[in-house]
Amino acid sequence: MNASVGRGISTSISKRLNEKPFAGTDYVGMWYEARRRHGVDDNMWFGFYENGEPVPNWHRRSHRFGDGLGGLSVLLRERGHDCGPLPSSRSMKQPDWRELWRTRRPLDVPATAIDWNHLDASRKYSQSHVPVSLVLTPEQTLQVESAARAAGVSSTIWLLWTADRAVRTTLADAKSVMSWVFPVNLRGAVDCGDPVMNHCSGLMVRVSGKTAPGSLKEQISARFARHEHWRQWIALTIGRYIGQFGINILYRLVQAPAGRHTGSYSNLGEWNVPFLDALTCSAPGSPAYPVAVSTVLCNGRRTLACRLHPVIGGSSERAIELLTLWRELSCTTESLSGW
Template identity: 25%
Template sequence: MLTIRQNKKRYQNKKRYQNKKRHENRARQRTDYIAQWYEVREDMGVSDRIHGFLHNPQTQHTEWQDFRHRDLDGISMIAVMKQALGYAPETPPLCREGKEPGFWSVWRKVRKAPKDRTEKQVHWRLAASAAEPLPTDITAAEPGFRVLSHNTLYALKQQARMHGVSCASLTLAALNKAVFQHCLQDGSQAWWFYPVNVRGSDPATHNGNRSSGFYLALNAGSSAQDIHARVKQKLMAQEHWWLWKMAHIGRFVGKTGVRFLYQRISRRQFYLGSFSYLGDCSLPDHPSLLLGVCGAGSANYPIATGITECNGQLILSLKFHPSLADAQRRQSLCLHSWAQGLEKMAFASQSLPAPEESERPEAIPEPLTDTDQQKALCHD
C-alpha cells in the first residue's frame, strides 16, 4: 500500500508532467514552422522579400512596400497595408473545411488520389529571341504590373460564368500560355505551384503564414477548363493539407533538419513558379488607388506572381528571378502577352457589350467561389 506521502508525491509528479506538456504544446503553437523554411533560405542567400504596392492610375505614381515572407503571407500583407490606410481589421477569407483536418484522414485521401509522374524540371529556351519587340523597360528581379479595366474584369467574369470556371482559372490559363510561348521549349511540360489559404475559424490562425498549396503540371495547350477541373480535384483530395502537414516537419527535425531537407530538395526539383490569386482587396475609401502584390521567387520557383481585384479592376503582377537567362526581356514579354491574352479572352464571342458604370453590379458570383477564396501567396 502507498502511503499518503507517496500518493501526494505521485500526484505532484503527474501535475508537473502535465504542466510541462502543456507548456511544450503552447510553444509549438507559437512557433511558425513555415517561417523556418524562409529563415533557412535566407541563411543560404535566397531572399524571402515579397512586395505590396499602391498605384494611382491618374498620376501614375506607385508606392512600393516590401515585407518578409517569414513574417506573413499575401493575405496578411494585404490586411497590414489596408490597416495602414486606416481600414478596420476584417475577418480574412477562410478555408472551406473551417479547421485543419486530422493527419490520417488527409493521408488516406492523398493516397487514393491519382499521381502525376511528370518530371520536376523546366526545359527553358536558352534566350528570348532578339527579334521579339520589348514592350516596356522592366528591371530584372523587380516586379512589373498591368492594370486591366473595369470592363475587362466584368467581361472576364462573364466569360468565366459562361464556361463554368473561375476567374482565377482563366487568369492562370492566359499566364501559362504566355510563359510557354516566350520561355519554354516546344512540347515540354512544367509545374506551377498553386497556393491555397488554410485559415480556419479560430482567430489565432488568421495572421502570419497560413498558406499551403499544391502543384499543377501544365503544357502549352492547358485550357481554363482543364485547370479548373484539376484544381477542384486537388482541393477535394486535400493535397494542400498534406503539404501543410509536411511543411511542419520542423517540429520533429528542428531548423537543422529543415536546412538539410531544403538543400536536398532545391538541388532536384525545379518549377515554373507560383500563381497567387488573392481575390478582392478593394479600397472603398480610396477610389483612386489600386492595391497589388507580388511573391518572392527563387531559382527553383523563378516566376513570381500576384493577382488582385481592387476597386473593380484587375491587377496583374509578375517578377522573373535573375537566375533566368534574359530575365528582363522575358518578364516584359510575358507580362505584355498575359494582359493581352486576357483582353482577348474577355471579349471573345461576347454577345452583349460590357455595361456602363451605372449599370454594373457590385459583384458577380463565380461558379467555384470557395476555390478563389483560398488563394494566398506561396512559399516561394
C-alpha cells in the first residue's frame, strides 16, 4: 500500500529484505551495531520507482552490513542487474603517520552552533518517518547541473550548499553554523574483505549563513588535503583492536546530545538501471544528526530525499517543505544573489 504526499513527492511502506552478514569483519559496522543496541535506528532506505508509479517501493538494509553503495548494489543484483565494479576512491594512497602529524592543525572555521526552531531531546528514542522522496524531471536535472556550473562548483557541492540553505530556512535560525557529515568512499584504497561492506569514511563540514558555494568547495578541498577522511577511517576501524565490546563502551562515551549536529548529506552518484524509472535513498539519521538528505542520479533523472528525526519535530510534512525548497534552490541561481 502506497501513499502519495504532495505533487511529485512520495512515501511508502517499506519491504523488509532478509539480510545476512558477509564474510569477514565489518569494523565500521560495529558502530552501527552499538547504536542499534542503544535504541538508535541503523537502517538505510532505498526506493525504486518503476512501472510509472508516482511513489517508490521502499527497501531497508542495515548499515551494519554495508554502506549506501554496497547496499544499493546488493538490492539491484538481487533483481538481476549487473552493477559492475563499485566506484573507487580518488584518494588511493593512505598517508603515513608522519604525514598525518604534519597536517594535524585544524582549519580556521566557525564552531558548530545550531539554534533549532524545535528541539525535544526526550524524543531521542522515537522512530523517524518513512523518507520522503522527490523525483526531478529531466529538465530540472539539467537545471541543477547548469546552476552548479554557474556557481563554479560540482553538483555534489552545489546540492550540499542548497540543502544547507533549505535547512536553515525551514528548521533552524538562519544564523546557525551547521555541521554536516560528508561521506567519502575509500573503495580501492582499502579492502574490507567484501566490496559491499562499509568502505566509507567522512568529513565534518561546517557551513554558516555567510558561506558561499566557492568557499564550501575550498573548505572540502582543504579537509581532504589534511587527510581528515583518513583520520576518521582510523577512528572508525578501531574495532579491530578493541572489538565490539570496546566499541559499545566507546559509543556510549562519545555519543553526542540530540541536535548537536545538522546531519548527513549522501550522494550515491549516477546509475543506469533500465528496468527502473528512478532511484532514491536515505541514510538512517539519528538524534545527534537529525537531518538526513540524499540524492542519486538514475537514467538521467535526479531524486532528492529527506528524513527528519522527531527530536527536531521531524515529520513527512516538514520533510516535504524542506524538499520543495531544496529543489527550488537547486534548480536556479537565484540563491546566488549577493555572493
